[in-house]
Amino acid sequence: MSVSDPLALYGREFNSRLLVGTALYPSPAIMRESVRASASEIITLSLRRQNPAQQRDNVFWDYVRETGCQLLPNTAGCKSPREAVELAKMSREIFHTEWLKLEVIGDDYNLQPDPFGLVEAARELVNLGFKVLPYCTDDLVLCRKLLDVGCEVLMPWGAPIGTGQGLLNKYNLHMLRERLPGVPLIIDAGIGAPSQAAEALEAGFDAVLLNTAIARARDPVGMAGAFKLAIESGRAAFNAGLMLKRQTASPSTPTLDMPFWQQGEPLPQG
């Protein structure tokens, strides 16, 4: 990614437009190698109950710190604004960052964000000084409410977490991009293939956050590299400007001075 086209989030600039999660890898070492291969500069992680013995063996945490990446702790699993706010405070103390991937889940089946709880939690966290990156649906009005309470970045889902379905609701997503110009929009969740990530970038989304598609690949390190290339390609295509789609064929080869053509005769077909 060219340094002349940085991703700007909360006053910081990043060269990479790929954010990656740290879960589901075959091992911590493969996680570390995959993060490196992805060239990501922002990685997500979480907090869970641990006893002192588990703490001592936490090689994951050592590897995470070695990456030097901006940490983006999440509030995964929280179902109420209260839980999310308290977990966020715990994250800030441990990770020494105000950055937060805010999740308030409203449905266990598809892990859909609770829009009402999300706005309530975001408002409180912004007031507490957090830099909130909310994991949200592709609903325009919800996104506006999140901006109103002080979120500077939005992370609409492409599809439910871990499904790999890509950009499911293209109408809504394109509407978001069109109606919220200048707002950093990161497609978070549901991306299953590099082509889907490229599509998001081509459509003008600023970045992609994903985890499962890399971690669950046969070769996570190889897939991390594939996503890196796809996202760079998608962004380059967006910057270059895609052609407009059209309904009818239009020859790319000149029709003028076509041989074998005689006045009054139709052009040969094919």
Add this chain to the structure above:
Amino acid sequence: MQVFVNGEVHTLASSVALAALLQQLGYCGEAFAVAVNGRFVPRTEYAATAIHQDDRLDIVAPVVGG
């Protein structure tokens, strides 16, 4: 008295400060954070926070996440 630490019952001889309880349980370093009865307790308040009967402690540390 009984308290709950990460969902498990612990029996204590008497009321104790959070700082002392954490030490007793073996927590050290800075890679953990604590909530008592669902409310975050900053590290600076460990010494002044008294733990009472039936208090619920959540002690969390960094883990993988997406």
